[in-house]
Amino acid sequence: MHGGGGSGPGGVKRARIEIIPLIDVVFFLLATFVLFTLSLNKTDGVTVLLPAVETSVIRDTAGTVTISVTDEGALAWNKDLITLDEFLQRLQQFRRDNPDGRILINGDERAFFAQAIYVFDEARKAGFTKVFIETRTK
Missing domain, CATH: 3.30.420.270 (Nucleotidyltransferase; domain 5)
Incomplete structure (x- = not known):
């Protein structure tokens, strides 16, 4: 008898965490954070709205x-x-x-x-x- 195509017991599929898309997301967030911090103006003055x-x-x-x-x-x-x-x-x-x-x-x-x-x-x-x-x- 065929169990419905599943790999687990009773034909239930097991959840898998795909690591490749997770790595892509982490690298995107890291790159965004790095670019954001590089664009910050690091002066010692009080907070003003620069032109x-x-x-x-x-x-x-x-x-x-x-x-x-x-x-x-x-x-x-x-x-x-x-x-x-x-x-x-x-x-x-x-x-x-x-x-x-x-x-x-x-x-x-x-x-x-x-x-x-x-x-x-x-x-x-x-x-x-x-x-x-x-x-x-x-």
């Missing part, structure tokens, strides 16, 4: 300080909210400690353009030649 551009490039943050301009116009030195006087003092101190240091400006896309230009201008007056404006990729 989106098509030519954004990830920068090395070694030897840099991040100055953030929030949408309310407040300034932050890395993660510390500071006043204009503190900004000028810290800028001069950073110049003394790091004569070849770089400045990253994190300006919220809703911030006043004049605030970001003020930070840019003061950094150049302090003698910094490497001043960058941070953006995100569209």
Whole structure:
């Protein structure tokens, strides 16, 4: 007598876990995670909504300080909210400690353009030649 085509007792099929599609899914998730983490902007500034551009490039943050301009116009030195006087003092101190240091400006896309230009201008007056404006990729 034929048992109905099944391989198990009484003609019942056993469940099998197919490993090949599982490996494909795991590799897809791994690749997605890696690409996502590479696209993150790793700066030390406060959280702001950066302007989106098509030519954004990830920068090395070694030897840099991040100055953030929030949408309310407040300034932050890395993660510390500071006043204009503190900004000028810290800028001069950073110049003394790091004569070849770089400045990253994190300006919220809703911030006043004049605030970001003020930070840019003061950094150049302090003698910094490497001043960058941070953006995100569209």
